[in-house]
Amino acid sequence: MSDDANLIERFLEMLVAEAGASQHTLAAYRTDLEQASAITGGRLSCADRELVSKLPSHWRKLQNSTVARKSSSLRRYFRFLVEEGFRADDPSDALPRPGSARSLPKTLSHGEIESLFRHVAEGLEREPGKAAISRLSAIMELLYGSGLRASELVTLSRSSIAGDEPFLIIKGKGNKERLVPISQQARSAVRRWMEFVDPMEKWLFPSRTGHISRIRLFQIIKEHAARAGINPAKISPHVLRHAFATHLLEGGADLRALQTLLGHSDISTTQIYTHIDSARLVELVNNRHPLSQLDLAR
Missing domain, CATH: 1.10.150.130 (Tyrosine recombinase, N-terminal domain)
Structure with a gap:
């Protein structure tokens, strides 16, 4: 093919x-x-x-x-x-650009992210020995916590997790490797999930025929959203990746840092992929601009 x-x-x-x-x-x-x-x-x-x-x-x-x-x-x-x-x-x-301009990619609010992770935490507390909830926890931590693409997550090997190192080894296009930071919480979630995976298994998220498919990953995420009270149509692995970038940007990360974290070769891709809420921009100017500190009425 x-x-x-x-x-x-x-x-x-x-x-x-x-x-x-x-x-x-x-x-x-x-x-x-x-x-x-x-x-x-x-x-x-x-x-x-x-x-x-x-x-x-x-x-x-x-x-x-x-x-x-x-x-x-x-x-x-x-x-x-x-x-x-x-x-x-x-x-x-x-290409021709008829009609209206392209809309911004979908993302999730901080409240929606909190709901998703709260539902995972409740599941872990309720059924700590259940494989499904441990797998879901690891998936969510990697998608939102490290901003992995769906294709990168499903093809993660067990060897991608290098002991207690604070990063993942990701192989992208052309087998080019990049390091992706992974939080302590994410490492804990992955270690908990690995207890359910055969030590001889190649993939971190295996299936009967290899690694889980992208379609199955989408299904897992949407099923979780529904149980957490969030419209499944609003969420996908890519929406979580976009939320990862958007929330980092809101927290003060610069575009160059995001470019590295997301694995973009061109900064223009990062500029398209991320956005800041317009209300935050207005607040930023009103509260941080030097003129906002001056009383010009005197």
Whole structure:
């Protein structure tokens, strides 16, 4: 299977798991992406901005609504490739941009995060010897506490946890390794879960056929959200990763630090991926700007 074909399948799998996409929606995405792949000679997934800019010339005879859909399909696909670490840059700014501007990615409030972790803590207290709740605890700590991608989490090996070292060893695209900080609480959660995993097992989160799938990970997260009283439609592994970045930014982290933590090659990706609540910006100016300390009425 070619890189384009393989990555398109992974993208469609994500749409089913995260967005609950219908068969009709999947068929539309598949058609748009496979046609674009054919136009680019099977190089869509690695296409640069110049190659992507040539796609609209093949859409001249199409209705505006169809062009808008194709552009949207490709934008979402390239965003997926960047977010999952399959490429470092997003060339989709070369595509037509009909309609309204792209909305910010979904995130969770501090209160919603507290509800999710409170439900985990209650489960651990109620059934400390149950494997399912220990696995959930480890998953939540790694997704929100370390900002891992779904693909990075499901493919974690047992050897990724180096004793009591305060970091994880993550292998990304091209087998490039990066270090991801892991809190003491997360290490404790992982150690508790490892007691349920066969010492000879390769994967940290195994399944009958290898490691757990992305789809199963999405299911675990959404089931947990429902039990914690949060709308499952609001949450996914990527939403937790985005909450990790957003809350760090709100807490004072700078974009360069976030770039390192998230494993982004380009700072512009981090700028798109993170955002600050506008109300906090207003408060920041009102309370921190030097002029706010001056009484100009005197």
